[in-house]
Amino acid sequence: xxxxxxxxxxxxxxxxxxxxxxxxxxxxxxxxxxxxxxxxxxxxxxxxxxxxxxxxxxxxxxxxxxxxxxxxxxxxxxxxxxxxxxxxxxxxxxxxxxxxxxxxxxxxxxxxxxxxxxxxxxxxxxxxxxxxxxxxxxxxxxxxxxxxxxxxxxxxxxxxxxxxxxxxxxxxxxxxxxxxxxxxxxxxxxxxxxxxxxxxxxxxxxxxxxxxxxxxxxxxxxxxxxxxxxxxxxxxxxxxxxxxxxxxxxxxxx
Numbered sequence: 001x002x003x004x005x006x007x008x009x010x011x012x013x014x015x016x017x018x019x020x021x022x023x024x025x026x027x028x029x030x031x032x033x034x035x036x037x038x039x040x041x042x043x044x045x046x047x048x049x050x051x052x053x054x055x056x057x058x059x060x061x062x063x064x065x066x067x068x069x070x071x072x073x074x075x076x077x078x079x080x081x082x083x084x085x086x087x088x089x090x091x092x093x094x095x096x097x098x099x100x101x102x103x104x105x106x107x108x109x110x111x112x113x114x115x116x117x118x119x120x121x122x123x124x125x126x127x128x129x130x131x132x133x134x135x136x137x138x139x140x141x142x143x144x145x146x147x148x149x150x151x152x153x154x155x156x157x158x159x160x161x162x163x164x165x166x167x168x169x170x171x172x173x174x175x176x177x178x179x180x181x182x183x184x185x186x187x188x189x190x191x192x193x194x195x196x197x198x199x200x201x202x203x204x205x206x207x208x209x210x211x212x213x214x215x216x217x218x219x220x221x222x223x224x225x226x227x228x229x230x231x232x233x234x235x236x237x238x239x240x241x242x243x244x245x246x247x248x249x250x251x252x253x254x
Contacts, residue, residue: 072163
């Protein structure tokens with residue numbers, strides 16, 4: 001690998017060196033857990049970027065982790081991505097809750113807690129999201145009802161990170177863990193696809209057989225809205241996409 005030129009990948013921050021992909025690590029505990037999990041996880045009709053150890057057996061070295069390179073590109077195959085979520089989370093249902101999740105304080109973890117009514121939304125000074133987003137969150141939060149679904153380990157960031165390569169099985173290149181119902185993770189894919197992937201509105205109906213669908217969709221919307229409200233680099237384009245998703249979900253649930 002020393003003689004290979006590094007190539008920046010579109011789904012970064014990540015760099016390919018031959019058949020190896022290197023990524024910077026924010027949390028060593030999370031990166032090590034992901035590596036151990038993906039090292040032994042097998043899912044039908046799914047390619048998984050297998051992690052690589054260093055020469056001394058470590059998963060994380062100097063703030064970097066490594067996986068095998070998998071071919072493919074992100075494509076707007078939205079139903080296929082939701083199908084990946086369903087198959088993947090059937091396999092991860094047996095995993096124990098990682099201890100580091102309880103201590104996460106990153107923006108997405110806070111947004112997730114806001115969506116489930118476990119924390120209040122606090123927007124930092126200077127955040128570009130306007131009061132309209134905050135008002136939207138307050139309005140949608142009133143519609144939250146009980147969700148009697150079992151939480152488990154799920155990948156909460158599948159949209160845009162599932163790769164397709166012709167007739168080969170889809171591929172996942174990472175795992176961003178949350179402790180939520182599997183149906184919620186599928187709903188996040190649908191909300192993301194409606195907001196930023198140009199998905200047709202009928203995507204909502206096609207997956208409506210999933211348990212507690214209106215309520216997990218609501219929490220997926222609140223999750224993305226809260227993240228937008230708190231993110232220091234939120235854009236008008238992101239807000240416009242979320243507004244589309246909100247309108248479509250409201251029409252669907254009406």
